[in-house]
Amino acid sequence: MGDPKKGKKGQQGRRSGAGAAAGGDRRRRGRLVFPDTPVIGDLVHGFFSAGAKGVDKSGVYTVKITSVSVDKDEFDEGEKVDLQVLIKRVNSEGKEETLWDSREYGERLATVGKDPLTASWSDRPFEVTWQQGEQIVLEVWDRRGMSDTRVAWLKSAPDGKEFPLTGTQSLTLLKNGDTPIAERRGATNQIVFETARKGDIPPADGASK
Numbered sequence: 001m002g003d004p005k006k007g008k009k010g011q012q013g014r015r016s017g018a019g020a021a022a023g024g025d026r027r028r029r030g031r032l033v034f035p036d037t038p039v040i041g042d043l044v045h046g047f048f049s050a051g052a053k054g055v056d057k058s059g060v061y062t063v064k065i066t067s068v069s070v071d072k073d074e075f076d077e078g079e080k081v082d083l084q085v086l087i088k089r090v091n092s093e094g095k096e097e098t099l100w101d102s103r104e105y106g107e108r109l110a111t112v113g114k115d116p117l118t119a120s121w122s123d124r125p126f127e128v129t130w131q132q133g134e135q136i137v138l139e140v141w142d143r144r145g146m147s148d149t150r151v152a153w154l155k156s157a158p159d160g161k162e163f164p165l166t167g168t169q170s171l172t173l174l175k176n177g178d179t180p181i182a183e184r185r186g187a188t189n190q191i192v193f194e195t196a197r198k199g200d201i202p203p204a205d206g207a208s209k
Contacts, residue, residue: 056132056161057132057161057162057163057197058130058131058132058200058201059129059130059163059197059198059199059200059201060127060128060129060130060197060198060199060200060201060202061127061128061129061130061163061165061195061196061197061198062125062126062127062195062196062198063125063126063127063128063165063193063194063195064121064122064124064125064193064194064195065085065102065120065121065122065124065191065192065193066120066122066192066193066194067118067119067120067190067191067192068083068085068118068119068120068140068171068190068191068192069116069117069118069188069189069190069191070083070117070140070151070152070171070189071117071183071184071187071188071189072112072113072117073184073187074151074173074189075112075117075142076112077112077113078111078112078113078114079111079112080109080110080111080112080144080145081109081110081111081112081117081142081144082107082108082109082110082142082143082144083108083110083117083118083119083140083141083142083143084101084102084103084108084119084140084141084142084143085100085101085102085119085121085138085139085140085141085191086098086100086101086102086103086138086139086141087099087100087101087128087136087137087138087139087165088136088137088138088139089128089130089134089135089136089137090134090135090136090137090158091133091134092133092134092158096137099126099128099136100126100128102119102121102124103143105121105124107143107144108120109144122194127198128163128165129201130163130164131201132159132160132161133158133159134158135155135156135157135158135160136155136156136164136165137153137154137155137156138153138154138155138165138191139152139153140152140153140171140191149177150174150177150178151173151174152171152172152173152174152189153171153172153174154169154170154171154172154191155172163195163197165193165195166193166195167192167193167195168190168191168192168193169190169191169192169193170183170189170190171189171190171191173189
């Protein structure tokens with residue numbers, strides 16, 4: 001008969017060997033599963049970091065203003081109104097630049113209480129070159145009469161990651177041209193854009209392509 005102690009020792013050795021193999025297998029699997037491991041962890045961390053930053057939407061965009069509307073209660077009954085739009089870009093240093101001014105394309109006259117206070121430039125597309133970190137300011141003016149009046153605006157966030165002149169957006173009404181006021185219940189003060197991304201921003205002269 002064999003030595004019972006020796007047999008137990010052999011079984012323990014086999015169990016120890018199996019345990020070590022299983023542990024090694026778990027460790028190998030851990031390098032693939034857990035992002036804090038040195039090999040795969042950096043790749044996973046980089047993937048999620050890129051996702052958090054988002055895709056850079058900077059580029060050249062073609063824009064049409066299909067409709068801008070202001071509630072009639074913002075004006076006096078029978079008043080003549082000429083709705084116009086001015087669009088400006090503000091860079092990271094606060095410098096303003098005019099991008100588009102609808103006055104170049106004639107009046108958009110309406111009589112309060114008789115005509116809808118709307119205007120459209122769907123036949124006048126324009127291009128906007130926009131980079132993340134730049135703010136777009138859109139102003140709605142009444143250009144009728146001797147004194148122009150800014151009646152509403154739309155301002156994008158300076159750190160916005162999406163091109164701001166898209167879809168249907170609400171306008172902020174203004175008092176005395178620069179003080180935001182609350183919209184009356186049921187009023188519709190908004191602007192509608194038709195927008196398409198044309199492409200990337202061309203490199204500056206002398207820059208490497």
